Amino acid sequence: MKILKCFIPFSICxxxxxxxxxxxxxxxxxxxxxxxxxxxxxxxxxxxxxxxNPTEVAxxxxxxGGGKQPVFTxxxxxxxxxxxxxxxxxxxxxxxxxxAHARMLVLSEKLSKDSIYQxxxxxxxxxxxxxxxxxxxxxxxxxxxxxxxxxAIDKVTSDEVAAILKITEENWGENLQQDINEVLQSIINExxxxxxxxxxxxxxKELAVTAKNYEVGDPARIRLTxxxxxxxxxxxxxxxGPEARGVLWIKGKIKSSAISIGCKGYKGAVNVEVVRSKxxxxxxxxxxxxxxxxxxxxxxxxxxxxxxxxxEKESEIYKLEATFDKVIEKEIVKAVKASQKYNSDVIGFGxxxxxxxxxxxxxxxxxxxxxxxxxxxxxxxxxxxxxxxxIRTSPFLFEKKEGPS
Amino acid sequence: xRNRRKRPSIKTQKLSDMVANNKIGNNSSSHITAPSxxxxxxxxxxxxxxxxxxELSPNLHMIxxxxxxxxxxxxxxxxxxxxxxxxxxxxxxxxxxxxxxxNDPQLVNEFILEPLMALKPERSITTSPEKILRYIKxxxxxxxxxxxxxxxxxLIESLLEGLSVLLVEGCKKGLKLGTCGGKARGIEEPTxxxxxxxxxxxFTENLKTNLSMVRRIVRSPDLRIExxxxxxxxxxxxxxxxxxxxANPLLIKEVKERINQIETDAIIESGxxxxxxxDETVTVFPQMVDTERPDVVAGNILEGRVGILVNGTxxxxxxxxxxxxxxxxxxxxxxxxxxxxFLRLLRFSVFIISLIAPSIYxxxxxxxQAMIPTTLLFxxxxxxxxxxxxxxxxxxxxxxxxxxxxxAGIRMPRAVGVTVSIVGALVLGQAAVQAGLVxxxxxxxxxxxxxxxxxxxxxxxxxxxxxxxxxxxxxSSVFGFYGxxxxxIVIVAHxxxxxxxxxxxxxxxxxxxxxxxxxxxxxxxxxxLLKRPEKLARKNQTRTAPxxxxxxxxxxxxx
Numbered sequence: 034m035k036i037l038k039c040f041i042p043f044s045i046c047x048x049x050x051x052x053x054x055x056x057x058x059x060x061x062x063x064x065x066x067x068x069x070x071x072x073x074x075x076x077x078x079x080x081x082x083x084x085x086n087p088t089e090v091a092x093x094x095x096x097x098g099g100g101k102q103p104v105f106t107x108x109x110x111x112x113x114x115x116x117x118x119x120x121x122x123x124x125x126x127x128x129x130x131x132x133a134h135a136r137m138l139v140l141s142e143k144l145s146k147d148s149i150y151q152x153x154x155x156x157x158x159x160x161x162x163x164x165x166x167x168x169x170x171x172x173x174x175x176x177x178x179x180x181x182x183x184x185a186i187d188k189v190t191s192d193e194v195a196a197i198l199k200i201t202e203e204n205w206g207e208n209l210q211q212d213i214n215e216v217l218q219s220i221i222n223e224x225x226x227x228x229x230x231x232x233x234x235x236x237x238k239e240l241a242v243t244a245k246n247y248e249v250g251d252p253a254r255i256r257l258t259x260x261x262x263x264x265x266x267x268x269x270x271x272x273x274g275p276e277a278r279g280v281l282w283i284k285g286k287i288k289s290s291a292i293s294i295g296c297k298g299y300k301g302a303v304n305v306e307v308v309r310s311k312x313x314x315x316x317x318x319x320x321x322x323x324x325x326x327x328x329x330x331x332x333x334x335x336x337x338x339x340x341x342x343x344x345e346k347e348s349e350i351y352k353l354e355a356t357f358d359k360v361i362e363k364e365i366v367k368a369v370k371a372s373q374k375y376n377s378d379v380i381g382f383g384x385x386x387x388x389x390x391x392x393x394x395x396x397x398x399x400x401x402x403x404x405x406x407x408x409x410x411x412x413x414x415x416x417x418x419x420x421x422x423x424i425r426t427s428p429f430l431f432e433k434k435e436g437p438s
Numbered sequence: 439x440r441n442r443r444k445r446p447s448i449k450t451q452k453l454s455d456m457v458a459n460n461k462i463g464n465n466s467s468s469h470i471t472a473p474s475x476x477x478x479x480x481x482x483x484x485x486x487x488x489x490x491x492x493e494l495s496p497n498l499h500m501i502x503x504x505x506x507x508x509x510x511x512x513x514x515x516x517x518x519x520x521x522x523x524x525x526x527x528x529x530x531x532x533x534x535x536x537x538x539x540x541n542d543p544q545l546v547n548e549f550i551l552e553p554l555m556a557l558k559p560e561r562s563i564t565t566s567p568e569k570i571l572r573y574i575k576x577x578x579x580x581x582x583x584x585x586x587x588x589x590x591x592x593l594i595e596s597l598l599e600g601l602s603v604l605l606v607e608g609c610k611k612g613l614k615l616g617t618c619g620g621k622a623r624g625i626e627e628p629t630x631x632x633x634x635x636x637x638x639x640x641f642t643e644n645l646k647t648n649l650s651m652v653r654r655i656v657r658s659p660d661l662r663i664e665x666x667x668x669x670x671x672x673x674x675x676x677x678x679x680x681x682x683x684x685a686n687p688l689l690i691k692e693v694k695e696r697i698n699q700i701e702t703d704a705i706i707e708s709g710x711x712x713x714x715x716x717d718e719t720v721t722v723f724p725q726m727v728d729t730e731r732p733d734v735v736a737g738n739i740l741e742g743r744v745g746i747l748v749n750g751t752x753x754x755x756x757x758x759x760x761x762x763x764x765x766x767x768x769x770x771x772x773x774x775x776x777x778x779x780f781l782r783l784l785r786f787s788v789f790i791i792s793l794i795a796p797s798i799y800x801x802x803x804x805x806x807q808a809m810i811p812t813t814l815l816f817x818x819x820x821x822x823x824x825x826x827x828x829x830x831x832x833x834x835x836x837x838x839x840x841x842x843x844x845x846a847g848i849r850m851p852r853a854v855g856v857t858v859s860i861v862g863a864l865v866l867g868q869a870a871v872q873a874g875l876v877x878x879x880x881x882x883x884x885x886x887x888x889x890x891x892x893x894x895x896x897x898x899x900x901x902x903x904x905x906x907x908x909x910x911x912x913x914s915s916v917f918g919f920y921g922x923x924x925x926x927i928v929i930v931a932h933x934x935x936x937x938x939x940x941x942x943x944x945x946x947x948x949x950x951x952x953x954x955x956x957x958x959x960x961x962x963x964x965x966x967l968l969k970r971p972e973k974l975a976r977k978n979q980t981r982t983a984p985x986x987x988x989x990x991x992x993x994x995x996x997x
Binding site for chain 1: 720803804805807808812813815816817818819820821822823824825828829915916918
């Protein structure tokens with residue numbers, strides 16, 4: 034009887050409490066892969082949601098037909114803020130929008146120039162959205178167009194962009210994965226400003242938004258391009274190419290890269306592959322204008338040699354190392370100059386100064402950091418090591434020239 | 439060390455308390471006392487109708503008549519009257535009574551009838567029937583097991599036990615003779631606990647055979663076999679087996695007491711006995727190991743446990759039992775320790791899989807879609823597309839179907855079995871998916887659950903996972919992982935509260951017994967297992983002396 038008495042309330046609970054909080058069957062959800070935010074003329078947010086059609090994306094599903102429906106679809110909706118727009122979207126969607134798997138957040142250039150602050154809070158507050166969502170800026174196009182672009186290899190654009198970011202960060206080093214957490218952190222950091230990757234569409238932009246895009250040999254593609262520099266939440270400009278890589282050198286985020294250096298008068302004849310790199314920053318806060326010392330220690334391999342150089346000689350290797358050091362130094366100096374030009378501390382010097390000397394930072398530097406930052410002196414010292422030269426030592430050009438000994 | 443010194447006093451106290459408590463518990467428990475009135479009435483009724491208690495009548499015909507009447511003159515009752523000469527010229531009438539198929543007729547013929555009828559008369563013997571009986575007991579019968587029978591009650595009992603009874607005209611006593619025989623199943627390989635390495639003999643239905651198998655393994659003078667009889671009607675023989683120098687006497691007392699308190703008409707299988715003597719009725723977890731293997735019984739009594747063998751079934755019980763024992767197989771000790779440890783971990787994880795796999799699926803797909811890797815989510819979502827039922831209904835349908843098939847598979851005659859498995863494969867497999875009833879992932883989940891539940895070595899504990907699976911599925915469909923976690927906490931709490939003959943069910947984990955951990959989830963090398971279980975065998979802790987042989991290397995042995 035006792036057991037029965039205990040069981041009755043439980044079973045009543047089971048019946049009455051079913052379907053409470055966030056119980057949703059999978060087929061009642063629309064999986065959002067990408068979010069795009071633009072600004073309408075009246076100041077409202079224009080939000081696009083890239084929704085996947087799982088039947089088309091899933092591997093090896095029989096039946097269904099395949100190809101009759103698009104792989105994804107993009108809903109657009111507007112509202113005074115992100116939440117309003119999201120709920121407003123339910124007027125078009127047959128299922129609840131589900132954000133946990135969203136891979137990217139694309140902001141329009143227009144919105145970025147205005148202020149990005151408005152669009153970041155909900156993304157970081159909502160429990161569903163992951164903190165690993167990548168933040169990007171549509172450069173020279175709109176977020177909705179980027180989300181609508183069909184991609185060739187990965188079926189969903191957002192997935193592809195997230196993958197591109199990861200690959201390029203590991204291989205080329207001009208872009209840095211910036212998820213929502215890192216963006217917010219760099220805003221909160223002392224004197225810091227965010228650095229956000231740019232996205233552009235290359236190729237036939239008309240074709241990009243049709244399903245035919247992946248049927249043609251030369252489809253429109255989405256490409257990463259530079260990183261946006263912000264000041265007070267407003268997009269001020271872009272750093273591209275070696276400048277962008279310079280920022281990564283200072284931040285110590287270079288995982289690998291390939292850098293061309295000159296050799297014996299041939300321009301860019303030798304390519305050096307960076308294998309790993311360490312950066313140490315130190316600041317001297319004696320004067321009114323702080324001095325910062327950047328020490329970079331890259332470890333490299335020789336990847337390509339197109340000039341007759343005898344790599345068996347130690348002195349030649351040292352020469353190459355020295356040339357390489359100079360190239361990197363130049364890149365870093367350029368990056369610093371660019372950021373000083375925009376007066377935007379995207380590198381995180383403010384945080385460094387704060388850690389070195391909290392009192393001086395709070396009392397002296399912080400107040401007129403805007404005036405101090407462009408004047409900060411940065412000393413760069415690169416000390417690289419060439420470790421290996423692939424599976425051959427001297428290039429065949431050298432052996433041809435010297436002849437068999 | 440401090441703990442170890444403390445524990446003994448606590449434990450003995452506990453056990454004695456437990457014994458006392460059990461007495462009270464039995465008295466107050468309605469299960470045992472309620473039918474006792476009926477039993478008493480039954481007994482009274484029986485007594486009226488049966489032969490009067492008292493000595494056997496000296497009149498041979500009268501006794502035979504009474505026996506016939508009591509047993510209802512069955513076809514298998516054989517009363518063979520014959521005469522023999524003890525004194526020259528004095529013929530004595532005697533009768534041998536036995537139930538035909540319970541006895542070995544050859545034994546009766548060769549060792550009782552033949553020598554008696556060929557008895558050479560001697561002058562020196564007095565003619566008093568008692569003396570004659572003694573004489574033939576000592577000189578006339580060549581059977582090992584001979585005892586006196588003095589009452590009619592005893593006579594009937596020994597007949598039903600499978601003994602033959604010799605009665606002599608004019609004598610108030612009879613002789614019961616051990617001529618047991620008849621047909622029984624031979625010793626075969628156990629069907630439920632198959633091992634790859636290890637003894638291949640299993641218990642049979644015959645208690646005596648089973649006891650002999652245990653005795654052959656444990657050849658110790660300290661091996662105690664005590665016989666108890668339970669069942670008003672069936673008079674089932676129950677033997678408890680233990681090692682006197684290892685087992686805790688309080689435990690043995692408790693076991694005997696629990697068995698002796700049973701007042702029921704019949705015990706046919708050890709499962710019935712188990713239900714009587716287990717500590718907790720309202721639980722899905724088995725509190726005693728059942729085994730078909732004599733080596734398992736031997737191994738357990740060597741650890742200080744008690745084996746309970748029941749006549750008429752090959753399944754014997756082991757008490758007390760710890761939860762971890764259900765994940766151990768006797769083979770663990772015969773194979774290398776590394777693979778044994780791996781297999782034990784595997785079995786444990788398999789138990790958890792069979793317990794929660796469907797509920798995890800339900801929780802993941804209805805609550806925690808964020809936890810599924812994106813690509814897999816697409817896959818599952820695409821499969822769920824067009825399935826008319828929510829995940830819980832889908833899972834329930836499939837699990838229920840599987841249970842049906844499983845039950846059908848066991849009960850079906852062998853000839854139909856193949857049909858069932860083919861149809862079953864269709865229902866549980868591709869056909870169900872193509873019909874759009876369930877998603878392919880669900881088929882995989884049900885499949886892994888099914889296979890996992892068979893990988894648990896103990897059928898008894900697999901059953902508890904099988905039962906708990908359904909409430910877990912319901913809870914996970916309502917509360918997601920939160921619900922599963924809560925339910926698992928409740929299950930663990932329940933396990934902790936269980937006792938088997940007073941011994942904590944979850945030991946050696948709760949309470950923690952570090953020494954015993956060596957032989958729990960892992961099996962340490964045999965040279966490391968020096969002690970018997972701490973709480974079970976306090977009397978005699980040392981199992982193995984440290985093995986310190988300097989093993990010779992190649993250079994020394996091939997010199």
